[in-house]
Amino acid sequence: MLTTILRRTCSTLSRRVFPAAIICASASHDFRPLSATFNSRTFHSKPGPLNFRSSSCHRAEYAVDDIPYEEGTRGNADEGLEIAKLGISQDIVSALAKKGITKLFPIQRAVLEPAMQGRDMIGRARTGTGKTLAFGIPIMDKIIQFNAKHGRGRDPLALVLAPTRELARQVEKEFYESAPNLDTICVYGGTPISRQMSQLDYGVDIAVGTPGRIIDLLNRGALNLKDVKFVVLDEADQMLQVGFQEDVEKILERLPPKRQTLMFSATMPSWIKQITRNYLKDPVTIDLVGDSDQKLADGISLYSIATDMYVKAGILAPLITEHAKGGKCIVFTQTKRDADRLSYTMAKSVQCEALHGDISQAQRERTLAGFRNGHFNVLVATDVASRGLDIPNVDLVIHYDLPNNSEIFVHRSGRTGRAGKKGSAILVYTEDQSRAVRLIERDVGCRFTELPRIAVDSASVDTFGGMGGGRFGSFGGTRDRGYSDSGFGRGPGSGRSGGYSNSGSGRSSFGNSGERFGGQNYNRSGFGNSSGEMSRYGGPSSGRFGSSGGFGSGQSGSRSGGSSSGFKFSRSDDFGGSDRSGGFGNRGSGQPSGFGDSRGSSHNNRRPF
């Protein structure tokens, strides 16, 4: 105990000159009631299980076991509680006020009390409704309290895991902007590990990162998780997919059993409920989405547009001009190669850049910064950009390729219409994919407004699209790439794969590519399968999967889904290996994974990112 105190004190002195008087002043931090509803309750009134002082557990409006969707819970702060009146640290209140955040959003309001009570939690709210601060505020506040009482230590008190580097950086930024007096670190692959090691050595309060780099740091002894009291899985449904789950488990095993575990996402497929039982103790579920309601944020208008594969690229410019109205637009492709090609050809008519996992980390960061800052307005991205990214003024999302499943559709679309703003999402599909469009409508509880077809003559395809063969050769037919599930290849259930899914029960992947949603490719994704590599990835991987026809010759490979025999159900090459992936079989291709981390390449290719 004495050693701990000495260590914390020494570390505190080395981390920051922090006069004892200030520590004492903070220690006397006094919690005021949340609102009239909370009058009888004082947070931190007695020591909680993790040595934090938690609520005396009056059962309050929000502290229910399952908090379902209510009208008016979609990210509008107008009716929210005033943050200044919650009794949370003044540092946080002032920092948030500087960002223009003065009232809690509904998910933040719903999460606050059970989180303060130390409850494990599954939180679901629509995209762009403020989930980061929903888990961030209680964690930051508790850490400030803890430091005030115990002094500051070297090892992190909170660990936040995110699936992509970009998201990890964004989450860490939200933490340090909201509590500038806490030391935060973001650890992720593609950047020198030595700098992260020295920063950890100096001491941090909150570590945010991608799993691979965290494991690297653990293995090198540079990161010690023994003091962690809070762990968050952001985008939890993705973090618990095959490819990530293994790493996440390795990290969780290194954490003290006495901790508070929080899992958040805008999508929580049914399998996740089962699986989270392994990680959470008596969790409270806070679900502001609900099962029957539509699952997109309110401000998003949805459109669909039919096109022919060989002129598909040619409709983008008119769509962007018409619907982005000068604002920012993200075009989602299925593969890294398609993102490169599309951005290359589109760059002839609009300022755009590509973002995907094979681009160097430095360039990824430059690209994202340029897009954020408005240096160019069209980003062509793989699903590396589908989750979590909060980029101001994205007015339009185009699903150039169908997403792999309805969850990805929700996340991609959710890059617009954030924090109560409006935006549009357009799903581009070919006639033989119309069934998939209906499936998305059913799963997501939405309705697309069909846009009139855009006539594109071959000349314009050549100029704008440039995808009609020639320059890039033929991209149609059976491209040599791996198609994917989205990593839902395991979980509870019976392990059936193939066939059409019915919604609600562990459905998830629409197969991918070719006719991603079609025929066998609309796969239940082998949820139940947990035995063996093959089944873990969702099904048979025999034969290639053909392709979406790409941009090229108009051939479609085994595009028609249906009875497609070349059915492959591998992971997305966007996340895993290279575009040259032969699908499942080529996951060890040694290509940088891009997304999460850059540990050993074979490792990278086992993950969805």
Ligand SMILES: Nc1ncnc2c1ncn2[C@@H]1O[C@H](COP(=O)(O)OP(=O)(O)OP(=O)(O)O)[C@@H](O)[C@H]1O
């Ligand atoms: N109480 C608030 N008042 C005003 N703005 C807020 C508030 N809380 C969060 N925001 C802003 O709302 C935006 C969306 O928040 P955030 O990125 O946390 O959403 P999310 O729910 O995590 O989205 P996603 O599901 O896409 O990850 C951010 O710009 C954030 O700063």
